[in-house]
Amino acid sequence: xxxxxxxxxxxxxxxxxxxxxxxxxxxxxxxxxxxxxxxxxxxxxxxxxxxxxxxxxxxxxxxxxxxxxxxxxxxxxxxxxxxxxxxxxxxxxxxxxxxxxxxxxxxxxxxxxxxxxxxxxxxxxxxxxxxxxxxxxxxxxxxxxxxxxxxxxxxxxxxxxxxxxxxxxxxxxxxxxxxxxxxxxxxxxxxxxxxxxxxxxxxxxxxxxxxxxxxxxxxxxxxxxxxxxxxxxxxxxx
Numbered sequence: 001x002x003x004x005x006x007x008x009x010x011x012x013x014x015x016x017x018x019x020x021x022x023x024x025x026x027x028x029x030x031x032x033x034x035x036x037x038x039x040x041x042x043x044x045x046x047x048x049x050x051x052x053x054x055x056x057x058x059x060x061x062x063x064x065x066x067x068x069x070x071x072x073x074x075x076x077x078x079x080x081x082x083x084x085x086x087x088x089x090x091x092x093x094x095x096x097x098x099x100x101x102x103x104x105x106x107x108x109x110x111x112x113x114x115x116x117x118x119x120x121x122x123x124x125x126x127x128x129x130x131x132x133x134x135x136x137x138x139x140x141x142x143x144x145x146x147x148x149x150x151x152x153x154x155x156x157x158x159x160x161x162x163x164x165x166x167x168x169x170x171x172x173x174x175x176x177x178x179x180x181x182x183x184x185x186x187x188x189x190x191x192x193x194x195x196x197x198x199x200x201x202x203x204x205x206x207x208x209x210x211x212x213x214x215x216x217x218x219x220x221x222x223x224x225x226x227x228x229x230x231x232x233x234x235x236x237x238x
Contacts, residue, residue, distance in 0.1 A: 001161075002160070002161060002162075002163075002165055003161050003162055004144070004164075004165055005165075025147075026127065026145060026146040026147030026148070027145055027146075028123070028124060028127050028146075029119070029120040029123045029124060030120065031120050031121060031124050035118075035120065035121050035124075036124075038121065039121060039124055039125055039128070042088070042112070042114065042125060043128065045112050047086060047108075047109060047110055047111060047112045048086045048088065048110075048112055049086075050084050050085055050086040050110060051084045051085075052083055052084055052085040052086070052130045052131075053085065053086055053087075053088060053128075053129040053130055054076075054079070054085055054086070054087050054088070054129060054130065054131050054132070054133060055087075055088045055090060055125065055126055055129045055131070055132045055133070055139075055148075056072075056076065056087050056088065056089050056090065056100075056103065056132075056133050056134075057090045057132060057133065057134040057135075057137065057139030057140070058072055058089075058091075058096065058099055058100065058103075058134075058135065059090075059091055059092050059093065059095075059096035059099070059135075059137060059139070060135050060136065060137040061137070062156075062189060062190060063195065064155065064156055064188075064189055064190065064192055064195040064198065065135045065136050065137065065155060065156060065157065065189075065198065066135060066195075066198060067135060067153055067198060067201060068198065068199055068201070069099060069102055069103070071201050071202075071203050071206075072103065072203075073102075073103060073106055074203035074204075075203040075206045075207055075210075076103065076106075076107065076133075077106075078203060078204065078207035079207060079210065080107070080110065082211065085110070085130075086107075086110040086111060086112070087103070087107055087110065087111040087112070088111075088112055088114055088125065088129060089101075089103055089104055089111055089112065089113045089114065090114055090117065090122065090139065091113070091114075091116065092116070092138070097113070097116075100113045101113055119142070122142065123142055123145070123146060126142065126143055126146045126148050127146045127147060127148060129148060130148070130149065131148065131149040131150065131151060131214075132146075132148055132149070132150045132151070133150075133151050133152075133153075134150065134151075134152050134153075135152065135153050135154070135155075136152065136154055136157045136159075136162050140152050140162070140163070140164065141162075141164070143164060143169075144164030144165070144169065147168075148168075149168045149169070149170075149217065150164060150168070150169045150170070151170050151171075151172070151210055151213065152169070152170070152171045152172070153171070153172050153173075153174070153198075153201065153206065154171050154172070154173045154174065155173070155174040155176075155186075155195070155197035155198040155201075156176075156182075156185060156186035156188065156189040156192065156195075156197055156198075157184070157185050157186070157189065158182065158183060158184055158185070159171035159173055161183070161184050167216075168217070170209075170210075170213040172205075172206050172209045172210075174197035174198050174200065174201050175197060175200070176196065176197045177196050177197075177200070178196070
């Protein structure tokens with residue numbers, strides 16, 4: 001069962017309620033007028049004046065879940081080669097901030113490293129972008145309660161368990177050269193010396209997977225024109 005269904009089942013059993021079901025419809029957390037003004041200011045930034053906006057959340061508490069910087073940079077370049085897109089770069093620690101600044105240096109005219117955000121502001125900014133790219137992390141789980149598409153990259157954990165529920169969420173899984181099998185998390189999650197499932201990711205394969213999924217939501221002619229309206233999905237169809 002997906003982790004959200006597992007947690008929901010605990011609530012169902014406690015209240016002896018059988019009618020509850022996971023809600024894949026997004027919500028928007030409440031922000032103050034001052035916070036909304038700050039969010040509006042973000043999207044007025046000169047580097048974000050593109051038809052499409054992607055939030056990139058590269059960080060995770062566990063280093064073995066993270067995408068190597070050169071791999072992510074190449075992946076984003078392949079995306080930018082085909083889509084009129086800019087990147088909002090989000091971080092939670094100083095190491096992640098340095099990582100985001102490295103990405104920004106490569107896309108200086110079409111990216112913005114955000115300040116550290118509160119959960120509510122972060123979630124509202126997520127609701128306003130077109131797609132979120134993340135690993136198995138708090139960012140991905142937060143995106144699961146928005147109306148925004150997500151493309152997540154998994155290695156030592158299972159997307160069937162941890163990916164948000166619904167057709168607007170898609171994942172790409174790295175392969176383990178050691179043939180480790182697991183249902184939920186790899187037994188070497190915290191100890192693998194090579195993190196090969198993430199270290200060996202191929203950015204071209206990731207990009208091909210991204211575009212195959214993206215075109216399910218946006219027709220080819222819409223992609224080529226860069227006209228992808230921010231419209232909530234219903235049953236996986238625009």
